[in-house]
Amino acid sequence: MTKTVQTLPNTSPLRPAPAGAGARLYLQIAEKLAGRISAGELPPGSRLPAERDLAQSYDVSRQTVREALIALEVSGLVEIRPGSGIYVQKAAENRHGLKSSIVADDAPGPLEIMEARLLLEGDAAALAAERISNEELQKLKAYLQQMTLLVQAQKSTEAEAYDGKFHQLIAIATRNSALQSMIEWLWQLRESSELSRLFARKIQQQVAGPNILAHEEIYQCISRRDADGAKAAMQAHISEVTQAYLLLISD
Amino acid sequence: MTKTVQTLPNTSPLRPAPAGAGARLYLQIAEKLAGRISAGELPPGSRLPAERDLAQSYDVSRQTVREALIALEVSGLVEIRPGSGIYVQKAAENRHGLKSSIVADDAPGPLEIMEARLLLEGDAAALAAERISNEELQKLKAYLQQMTLLVQAQKSTEAEAYDGKFHQLIAIATRNSALQSMIEWLWQLRESSELSRLFARKIQQQVAGPNILAHEEIYQCISRRDADGAKAAMQAHISEVTQAYLLLISD
DNA sequence: CAAAAAAATTGGCCAGACCAATTATTTTTT
DNA sequence: AAAAAATAATTGGTCTGGCCAATTTTTTTG
Known part of the structure; x- marks a missing residue:
């Protein structure tokens, strides 16, 4: 049973990036946002900046931001509400079975x-x-x-x-x-x-x-x-x- | 401990869709593709049709297909290789800790x-x-x-x-x-x-x-x-x- | 002051463009 | 004829601009 960086639940709030995927912009953005969520900058229930604002902040296209947000949504970190915004999932809602996303204190x-x-x-x-x-x-x-x-x-x-x-x-x-x-x-x-x-x-x-x-x-x-x-x-x-x-x- | 459809690993190859998300096109496409993978139509290691072909097949934009593929990637079902294609993840590679995607026979x-x-x-x-x-x-x-x-x-x-x-x-x-x-x-x-x-x-x-x-x-x-x-x-x-x-x- | 309407903001989806990486095909060389 | 190199095609990555639907905010009206 060799040590792996992969876990279930993931130790990273986002699935480990595929090898060499550092170049993938959407993953970089997703990781940055996940990091902000983990760090408490974006507490559960709070709303993220709008897609267009994030695109401007990170100097990427709105589509890249959308792809990053989809990654976060699928990872259970955020909830996307059309017309309303992107909301950080409450911790309890992240938990499904064995935790898919362990923040260190969890x-x-x-x-x-x-x-x-x-x-x-x-x-x-x-x-x-x-x-x-x-x-x-x-x-x-x-x-x-x-x-x-x-x-x-x-x-x-x-x-x-x-x-x-x-x-x-x-x-x-x-x-x-x-x-x-x-x-x-x-x-x-x-x-x-x-x-x-x-x-x-x-x-x-x-x-x-x-x-x-x-x-x-x-x-x-x-x-x-x-x-x-x-x-x-x-x-x-x-x-x-x-x-x-x-x-x-x-x- | 009420019964939930949420599991860890997910019983569905893709995370359960958020409420009312049936309207989300990217999720529909992702679910269709995940269903084809689960059904064995797309065996591990095989290559999916190209983004542009999928867009044509499902009569959606290439961006919608990309979003769906990102959902599958984050869920561990596929691997995306720029310039090469989208490949179905081998089952062993899907497993990380407790299975994130249980196919019934697993x-x-x-x-x-x-x-x-x-x-x-x-x-x-x-x-x-x-x-x-x-x-x-x-x-x-x-x-x-x-x-x-x-x-x-x-x-x-x-x-x-x-x-x-x-x-x-x-x-x-x-x-x-x-x-x-x-x-x-x-x-x-x-x-x-x-x-x-x-x-x-x-x-x-x-x-x-x-x-x-x-x-x-x-x-x-x-x-x-x-x-x-x-x-x-x-x-x-x-x-x-x-x-x-x-x-x-x-x- | 409250309710309704309008405006603004938000995310969803689309089409087209161009670039980089990989694969396939063609041409050239041995 | 086979191998190597060059070229072309196919693939995914990212961008820009546009328009629609849902929600929220602001303004107008009673």
């Missing part, structure tokens, strides 16, 4: 994410212990071995990537795509806010890569098809990571 | 959803038992009472609405917005595919509204601050609903 905090992972990945480990195929067990072992080598070689970034693969394979082994989606979402939330990124980075620096022993224990329990043991081991692992962070921030 | 099945709910809402009930405020307990009781009255009056649709509120309040009482988001997402997945809607509808018709005794049991455990009891009661409730469905489909 995002679950790192401790919430860890608690949710503790519960969900604990359950996932139990299901995986019951349902994992022998082939997947082999793969899990291979990821663990690779992780171990990379930690020994002090390549913590690459080791993290295998950490992600390890957890993702456990999610896959649950045979439940809803669980898989939610676990993936929780992993991606680590990039969802500055606070969560800081959390992940501090852990990474301090612990110098994943805890091999904890992953070994998880693997052993799953390979024994010990659901309760796998759940306990996964929850112990995630608790330990959370405790490590709490120690860090209390300094 | 959506978690109803049994997966129920299993995920069993795990997650069980955990949520336990946390709620520990953390719920007295005010929220009063509210929970009020929702239960309202639900009871509505079931007795055989107003099952309205009773369902209070069922949703009941479960949502438990999610809120966990004090964990990540859990809240995921539980909300799972509820909305009930609308995510024809199969899931069928599942929910069958349960509604057969059981004639929510099971009051099960909710009463959940409420009693939470009010006693009995975390293990609340989890067991919630999981028993969700298991029972799942079993009811299995009986239905085995006929």
Whole structure:
């Protein structure tokens, strides 16, 4: 489960721009407006300047502004009312299911994410212990071995990537795509806010890569098809990571 | 947690149109194109007709087509390459976190959803038992009472609405917005595919509204601050609903 | 002062133009 | 005959100007 900048909900109020799309004027305008909304300059319910005024302000055509506004509308940030104007969507109206647009203060905090992972990945480990195929067990072992080598070689970034693969394979082994989606979402939330990124980075620096022993224990329990043991081991692992962070921030 | 047509990921490949937006030409064109993509007429990787051709086909201006394509781009359905064309995004590239665009065959099945709910809402009930405020307990009781009255009056649709509120309040009482988001997402997945809607509808018709005794049991455990009891009661409730469905489909 | 009418402002949609990027076709060279 | 280069065509990006419908604001009337 490699880190991606893509999230659902998007961490940026607007979908990440396609590669090289910086040149696209409408996207530039849309991002500027989204930034102003995120920054609070345009609070929910307020009206944006008219299309013609925005075109003048940004020195672009009215059509370019319209395209930018459509991007914002589709992203759920604004509501367009013909004859009336463009209004910033109230935050509650932006939310549809899992948030499509997390402003930093809306995002679950790192401790919430860890608690949710503790519960969900604990359950996932139990299901995986019951349902994992022998082939997947082999793969899990291979990821663990690779992780171990990379930690020994002090390549913590690459080791993290295998950490992600390890957890993702456990999610896959649950045979439940809803669980898989939610676990993936929780992993991606680590990039969802500055606070969560800081959390992940501090852990990474301090612990110098994943805890091999904890992953070994998880693997052993799953390979024994010990659901309760796998759940306990996964929850112990995630608790330990959370405790490590709490120690860090209390300094 | 009332049923909404809004989901995250959206059940429609495009965000639900704003009220009265049927008149918006660009949305009509976008929906038509999204429909063709969903229907498989435009498979992933294929190129759409050029802007000018689409304008001619739909008898609209090129600008309207461009606006529609921007809506699709922002929704993750297409990729626009200047000078080259408009390409349907591969399904894997559409996925970012929790799916932003579920095609029916991609959506978690109803049994997966129920299993995920069993795990997650069980955990949520336990946390709620520990953390719920007295005010929220009063509210929970009020929702239960309202639900009871509505079931007795055989107003099952309205009773369902209070069922949703009941479960949502438990999610809120966990004090964990990540859990809240995921539980909300799972509820909305009930609308995510024809199969899931069928599942929910069958349960509604057969059981004639929510099971009051099960909710009463959940409420009693939470009010006693009995975390293990609340989890067991919630999981028993969700298991029972799942079993009811299995009986239905085995006929 | 309130109601109605008129004017202004707002977004929606259109047509045409020109530019830049990419692809396809033709011409030239080997 | 094949490959490379040049040219043409097709593609999307952005702009300008125009007109219509919806809403809001201002003015006029009672």
